[in-house]
Amino acid sequence: RYLGQPEIGDKNRYALVRNCVDIATSDNLTDFLVEMGFRLDHEFVAKGHVFRKGIMKIVVYKIFRILMPGNTESIEPLSLSYLVELNVVAPAGQDIVSDDMKNFAEQLKPLVHLEKIDPKRLM
Amino acid sequence: GQTGKLMYVMHNSEYPLSCFALFENGPCLIADANFDILMVKLKGFFQNAKANKIESRGTRYQYCDFLVKVGTVTMGPSARGISVEVEYCPCVIANDCWNLLMEFMQSFMGNHTPGIPSVFGTKHDSVYSPADTMVQYMELFNKIRKQQQVPVAGIR
Numbered sequence: 001r002y003l004g005q006p007e008i009g010d011k012n013r014y015a016l017v018r019n020c021v022d023i024a025t026s027d028n029l030t031d032f033l034v035e036m037g038f039r040l041d042h043e044f045v046a047k048g049h050v051f052r053k054g055i056m057k058i059v060v061y062k063i064f065r066i067l068m069p070g071n072t073e074s075i076e077p078l079s080l081s082y083l084v085e086l087n088v089v090a091p092a093g094q095d096i097v098s099d100d101m102k103n104f105a106e107q108l109k110p111l112v113h114l115e116k117i118d119p120k121r122l123m
Numbered sequence: 124g125q126t127g128k129l130m131y132v133m134h135n136s137e138y139p140l141s142c143f144a145l146f147e148n149g150p151c152l153i154a155d156a157n158f159d160i161l162m163v164k165l166k167g168f169f170q171n172a173k174a175n176k177i178e179s180r181g182t183r184y185q186y187c188d189f190l191v192k193v194g195t196v197t198m199g200p201s202a203r204g205i206s207v208e209v210e211y212c213p214c215v216i217a218n219d220c221w222n223l224l225m226e227f228m229q230s231f232m233g234n235h236t237p238g239i240p241s242v243f244g245t246k247h248d249s250v251y252s253p254a255d256t257m258v259q260y261m262e263l264f265n266k267i268r269k270q271q272q273v274p275v276a277g278i279r
Binding site: 035 | 130
C-alpha cells in the first residue's frame with residue numbers, strides 16, 4: 001500500500017485524509033523496491049484485533065520492535081499500551097466519510113479518545 | 124551520484140490484469156493494474172527515459188498444444204521488425220521441452236530458429252513464469268532499439 005502526503009484543505013476535516021494505492025504484487029517486492037532506490041526505514045510487528053463497521057475498520061494493536069532485522073519471532077513490545085486506529089478506504093472526494101468517523105469516535109468516549117494526528121509533527 | 128538505472132514497465136495482453144516492472148539483470152515484479160497508478164504518483168522521482176514506447180502487435184495462433192504469436196514491432200509510427208513468440212503450453216520446466224520447441228520452430232522458421240533463451244541461464248529446471256516471457260521481450264525490444272534504422276532508398 002502506498003500512502004501519500006496529507007491532502008491540502010485538511011484542517012477542517014475531522015480525520016486525516018491521504019491518497020492511497022493498494023497494489024497486489026509478486027513476493028519479490030522488497031528486492032524490487034531496493035532496486036528502485038527505496039531504502040528500508042523501519043519495520044515492526046503489530047499484534048491485535050481488527051473490527052469492522054460497514055466500511056470503517058477499527059484496529060486495536062500493540063506494536064513490537066524487531067530485535068533482529070527480518071526476524072519476526074524475536075520481538076519486544078514497544079510499550080504496554082494498545083494503539084487504537086480507525087480508518088476507512090473510500091473513493092476519492094468522499095469527504096463525508098470523516099463525519100461518520102467523527103460520530104463513531106464520539107461513541108467510544110470515554111474509553112478511547114480518538115484524535116486526528118499530524119504525521120509531519122512525528123517525523 | 125548513482126548512474127541512472129532503467130526500469131521497464133510492460134504489459135502483455137495474455138495477462139490483461141497484470142503489469143510487469145523489470146530491471147535489466149534485476150528482479151521482475153508482477154503487479155496488478157494499480158502499479159501504473161503508483162508510477163504516476165511517483166513520477167517526480169523518475170526521469171522518463173528518452174527511449175520511446177515500443178510494442179508488438181499481431182495475431183495469436185493456437186496449434187494443438189502450441190501457442191504462436193506473430194507481431195509487428197513498432198516504435199512510434201515506424202515498424203522496426205517482426206517478433207515471433209512460441210510457447211509449448213503443457214510444460215512448465217524449460218529444460219524438459221526445449222528440444223520439442225526447437226523442432227517445432229524449425230518446421231516453420233528454418234534458419235531463424237533461435238538458441239535457448241538466456242533467461243534460463245543455469246536454472247534449466249525451475250518452473251517457467253510469465254516474468255520469463257517479459258524478460259525475453261525486453262531483451263528483444265532493446266536489441267531492436269539499438270538497431271540502426273535502414274533508410275529506404277527511393278528509385279526513380
